[in-house]
Amino acid sequence: MIEKPQFTRADVEIIRREEMYKRFFRVEKVFLRHKLFDGGWGQEIGRELFVRGEAVAVVLYDPVRDLIGMVEQFRVGALDEPSGPWCYEVVAGMLEPGESPEEVARRELMEEANVEPYALEYICNYLSSPGGCNEKLHLYCGLCDLQHAGGVYGLPEEGEDIRVHVFSAEDVFAVLLDGAFNNAAALICLQWLQLNRSRLQNQAACE
Template sequence: MIKKPQFNCNDVEVLGRETLYERFFRVEKISLRHKLFKGGWSKNMNREIFLRGNAVAVVLYDPVHDLIGLIEQFRVGAMDEANGPWLYEVVAGMVEEGEEPEAVARRELIEEANVTPYHLEFICDFLSSPGGSDEKLFLYCALSDLTSAGGIHGLADENEDINLHCFAADDVFAELLGGSFNNAAALICLQWLQMNRERLRKIHGQE
């Protein structure tokens, strides 16, 4: 059995917080100290954190026809990538105050893919980059008939230009670690789907 970490949030003393930037996202400078493994406390230190909040990500799968739905869209953070800044991703969106992650997943499936799933299965949650951000992602697998899915979607008032593609599962898994899906949420969702594919087909794969 893996033991819990030795320390928790009560072993951190926050000495001060300062907002450095605030628009759609927020950046803070936090002054703090924390307990040390060898005993005692660390020196006072400053850490900058990108406050992004919670998000969801959803991989689309059709277990009857063994199809995977992935969206393609422009990402400014990928401008320097060799293959360019248009990425294959899973459907994703931010969790607003008062919202439940599953409700956000269903909303984003409509907005980004025009798909309503008949089954939604929770995969896991994870911190995307805890060394400098508080973002936590909640991952899901959405089962749906993808035989007629596809096309351009997204909200025009948010400048979204999203192209939904449906691929044979074998083709996706053959390229899984080859650089075609170079973002964490897509990789985790697709690896989970690869491990659970036969179970989902057995349970949900009947016409």
């Protein structure tokens, strides 16, 4: 049995926060102290925090035809990647105030892929890089008909230029760990899909 961590949020004292940068994203320096495993409290430390917030990512899957939908777009963080800065990804977007993760999933699927799923399966959530960023991603599998999917979408006013690709599941899984999908959300979603593929196909066959 895996027990919960020993300490909770109550075992951290925030001393002060300093805003270092604020535009589309925000960076804070957080001064704090926390309890120690050997007992007592640690000394004051300062940590830079990239304030990113919550996001949603969705892998598109057509269980009837065994097809996977991925999006391709330019990513500045991948400028120096050997394969170049255009990445194969799952559909993703940030939560806006008052939105639920499922609402974001459906909105982003229409904006980025022009696809409306007939069902969403929740996969998991995770912190992308908790050593210095508070970003939390909620992952879904969007079950849909990909027979006629494809094209270029996104919001031009936000500089989006997003191409939708439809691949056979066999082709995707054959290169899953070869670097074609070089981001965590895509890899986690696709590995989950690999594990649940037969179940989703059987469910679709019974409907």
